[in-house]
Amino acid sequence: xxxxxxxIVVTVLSSTLSIFALISLRPYSIEGVSxxxxxxxxxxxxxxxxxxxGVTSMWLGVVVSN
Numbered sequence: 001x002x003x004x005x006x007x008i009v010v011t012v013l014s015s016t017l018s019i020f021a022l023i024s025l026r027p028y029s030i031e032g033v034s035x036x037x038x039x040x041x042x043x044x045x046x047x048x049x050x051x052x053x054g055v056t057s058m059w060l061g062v063v064v065s066n
Contacts, residue, residue: 008051015040015047 019040025033046065053061
């Protein structure tokens with residue numbers, strides 16, 4: 001069935017593909033694209049930290065990921 005880790009992996013891959021799509025829009029100087037790229041990058045970091053919640057310290061896995 002679906003484990004939470006698999007759902008997180010799919011979400012990280014989706015965010016990564018979104019970053020590539022948004023990078024392709026950067027040459028057109030559309031306002032806010034850079035913000036969306038950074039938001040997806042931060043979301044990836046937060047999801048990876050959330051996935052390592054049982055392995056790392058509680059501060060890193062819970063506080064920083066939120």
